Amino acid sequence: xSPGTQALTIIFGIVALGSxxxxxxxxxxxxxxxxxxxxxxxxxxxLVWILLAGETFTTFSVLGISGWVYSKGGPTLYVLVYLALxxxxxxxxxxxxxxxxxxxxxxxxxxxxxQRYGGRMLSAxxxxxxxxxxxxxxxxxxxxxxxxxxxxSFERVGRTPAMLVSTAVVACxxxxxxxxxxxxxxxxxxxxLVAVAVIVGFGLPYINFGGIGPMFxxxxxxxxxxxxxxxxxxxxxxxxxxxxxxVNSLFFTWPHFFGSMYxxxxxxxxxxxxxxxxxxxxxxxLIIFAGCTAILICPGLxxxxxxxxxxVRKTFPPWLLGVIGGAGALTAMVPAAIQILSAxxxxxxxxxxxxxxxxxxxEGIGSVARxxxxxxxxxxxxxxxxxxxxxxxxxxxxxxxxxQFAPGIVLGITSRRxxxxxxxxxxxxxxxxxxxLTFTHRDPFLGLNAGFIGLAFNLLALAAxxxxxxxxxxxxxxxxxxxxxxx
Amino acid sequence: xxxxPFFGMCFSVPLWDRVAPRVLGLPFNLFWLMAWxxxxxxxxxxxxxxxxxx
Numbered sequence: 001x002s003p004g005t006q007a008l009t010i011i012f013g014i015v016a017l018g019s020x021x022x023x024x025x026x027x028x029x030x031x032x033x034x035x036x037x038x039x040x041x042x043x044x045x046x047l048v049w050i051l052l053a054g055e056t057f058t059t060f061s062v063l064g065i066s067g068w069v070y071s072k073g074g075p076t077l078y079v080l081v082y083l084a085l086x087x088x089x090x091x092x093x094x095x096x097x098x099x100x101x102x103x104x105x106x107x108x109x110x111x112x113x114x115q116r117y118g119g120r121m122l123s124a125x126x127x128x129x130x131x132x133x134x135x136x137x138x139x140x141x142x143x144x145x146x147x148x149x150x151x152x153s154f155e156r157v158g159r160t161p162a163m164l165v166s167t168a169v170v171a172c173x174x175x176x177x178x179x180x181x182x183x184x185x186x187x188x189x190x191x192x193l194v195a196v197a198v199i200v201g202f203g204l205p206y207i208n209f210g211g212i213g214p215m216f217x218x219x220x221x222x223x224x225x226x227x228x229x230x231x232x233x234x235x236x237x238x239x240x241x242x243x244x245x246x247v248n249s250l251f252f253t254w255p256h257f258f259g260s261m262y263x264x265x266x267x268x269x270x271x272x273x274x275x276x277x278x279x280x281x282x283x284x285x286l287i288i289f290a291g292c293t294a295i296l297i298c299p300g301l302x303x304x305x306x307x308x309x310x311x312v313r314k315t316f317p318p319w320l321l322g323v324i325g326g327a328g329a330l331t332a333m334v335p336a337a338i339q340i341l342s343a344x345x346x347x348x349x350x351x352x353x354x355x356x357x358x359x360x361x362x363e364g365i366g367s368v369a370r371x372x373x374x375x376x377x378x379x380x381x382x383x384x385x386x387x388x389x390x391x392x393x394x395x396x397x398x399x400x401x402x403x404q405f406a407p408g409i410v411l412g413i414t415s416r417r418x419x420x421x422x423x424x425x426x427x428x429x430x431x432x433x434x435x436x437l438t439f440t441h442r443d444p445f446l447g448l449n450a451g452f453i454g455l456a457f458n459l460l461a462l463a464a465x466x467x468x469x470x471x472x473x474x475x476x477x478x479x480x481x482x483x484x485x486x487x
Numbered sequence: 488x489x490x491x492p493f494f495g496m497c498f499s500v501p502l503w504d505r506v507a508p509r510v511l512g513l514p515f516n517l518f519w520l521m522a523w524x525x526x527x528x529x530x531x532x533x534x535x536x537x538x539x540x541x
Contacts, residue, residue, distance in 0.1 A: 213512020278527040
């Protein structure tokens with residue numbers, strides 16, 4: 001067998017195994033919306049850990065981090081920090097969010113805003129913005145998937161067919177088994193991803209340089225300033241680092257992360273999960289080792305995202321490239337599945353129902369959500385196939401955009417004075433400011449992350465408008481009873 | 488106590504973002520962050536115990 005065929009066979013085998021797990025995990029019989037979107041709120045510590053880890057560690061963790069190390073160097077370290085620090089925020093507000101979720105039957109981020117602030121404008125705006133950000137993130141997963149299959153098959157399979165086939169598979173198991181199927185695929189994916197991180201993180205430096213220490217010695221000798229900030233960039237400084245870490249550590253506001261918290265069987269599971277999550281960031285350090293090796297052994301690549309796979313292809317036998325490619329493909333498919341599921345539930349529950357069909361039953365919403373799966377998948381696939389520079393801007397905006405949901409969530413459970421109009425004004429201002437800075441290439445602005453500046457304007461607008469609008473009823477009343485976490 | 492990792496990993500970045508001294512063969516900044524990735528869950532599990540008693 002040629003190297004390409006060997007690698008491809010293994011990738012195909014891993015993806016087929018993962019997909020069959022996804023199909024088999026479905027509950028027998030009819031799956032209602034509650035089971036489909038939040039697995040009946042019945043998952044224990046280990047499965048929730050795997051689900052949340054599954055969506056935090058995406059193709060970006062593998063290709064993106066090694067690509068950033070390759071092309072930018074030191075600033076990449078922000079990823080390790082925000083993932084660990086974000087969990088501390090989840091520790092404190094996660095259990096409260098879970099309790100509220102069960103009490104009011106909430107399944108999505110939009111449900112939270114609808115319940116707390118009432119009305120339909122705010123929750124629909126949140127849902128629509130969330131769907132746009134999710135679709136952009138989703139197309140990133142699909143593009144990553146295409147790259148993996150293309151490189152791992154020694155260019156025998158093109159990006160387009162790889163993307164088409166795997167996206168269809170993802171959409172099918174989302175439709176058939178919902179979030180429970182995704183969790184079980186994630187078990188296989190996480191196991192493989194950690195194995196891959198160990199193999200490339202230790203293997204690449206050892207085979208090429210005889211160890212991690214000697215590899216770093218060689219790298220520091222060749223590029224003395226590359227591993228500290230700003231590294232290979234002009235403007236990613238320490239102030240950029242601090243502001244970016246703070247903005248990104250609000251990642252619990254990603255609609256798919258928010259929805260996944262509701263799958264836990266109790267609030268304590270969410271909290272214990274946040275304690276152990278930082279340990280899962282350690283495999284990413286290994287990916288950084290691999291990226292550093294790639295700087296030395298395959299210099300001059302135009303696209304940093306190809307760095308890891310190119311280094312692996314140079315160093316390891318084709319079957320191992322196949323294993324890494326297969327793990328990488330699942331690493332794209334799992335988050336893609338959760339993102340599709342989350343975006344379609346948002347569209348059906350928080351946009352379609354309040355505006356077009358107020359009388360529709362939960363069962364009807366379930367059917368609309370399944371139809372939305374198809375629409376969202378096709379849009380993301382179209383964007384991934386026609387990638388453009390606007391899309392890169394949109395992606396950067398998506399990261400700083402979701403952070404703008406945070407004031408409405410955090411103040412919503414801690415303060416009675418914020419109003420729906422205030423939150424809406426803040427949200428729109430924050431997204432507009434961050435969007436303006438991003439699209440006019442002013443990010444970072446004065447050394448600060450655009451999302452951070454957006455967040456500052458967001459809070460100002462929120463405070464100003466809230467103080468001018470009359471006090472509104474709080475959908476979570478009585479507030480004392482919900483602020484407590486269950487024992 | 489939960490704020491400690493924020494100071495250790497985020498606000499203190501100018502203090503630890505350098506290559507020397509190398510620890511275990513790693514540049515100092517990578518070693519420092521790896522240490523915090525282990526320390527943070529340890530700290531948070533103590534916070535968890537305290538919170539549960541209340």
